[in-house]
Amino acid sequence: MAKNNLDVIGKWAFLIGLALAVIAGLITGFYTIPYLALILVILGLIVGFLNIAEKDTVKLLVAIIALMGVGATAVMIIGEVITAINTILLDLITNIITFAGAAGLVVAVKAIYETGKK
Numbered sequence: 001m002a003k004n005n006l007d008v009i010g011k012w013a014f015l016i017g018l019a020l021a022v023i024a025g026l027i028t029g030f031y032t033i034p035y036l037a038l039i040l041v042i043l044g045l046i047v048g049f050l051n052i053a054e055k056d057t058v059k060l061l062v063a064i065i066a067l068m069g070v071g072a073t074a075v076m077i078i079g080e081v082i083t084a085i086n087t088i089l090l091d092l093i094t095n096i097i098t099f100a101g102a103a104g105l106v107v108a109v110k111a112i113y114e115t116g117k118k
Contacts, residue, residue, distance in 0.1 A: 011051070040095060048102065063100075071093040075089055
């Protein structure tokens with residue numbers, strides 16, 4: 001029973017975190033959400049603890065590295081072409097990286113711990 005409750009919490013944390021990251025990125029020019037980064041980090045930590053299985057560790061970490069590299073490049077290229085979109089895109093990518101990065105931190109620490117145990 002407790003395992004099912006944790007699964008539900010993890011799934012909701014993922015959905016809420018991703019939705020909040022996207023919505024906040026789109027409305028940042030109009031409204032600022034107080035403590036947004038802290039909320040995204042906490043939700044990302046919950047996702048990292050509850051949702052990511054050991055078999056998905058490498059996929060998640062590679063995806064986060066790719067997101068960070070591609071995200072920064074996309075903001076630079078699109079920002080030079082269409083300046084109005086630059087702020088929205090930068091905020092959107094920053095929010096998603098904040099959320100995913102916190103989950104990645106947990107997964108990386110868990111992977112290091114598991115590797116050290118062997």
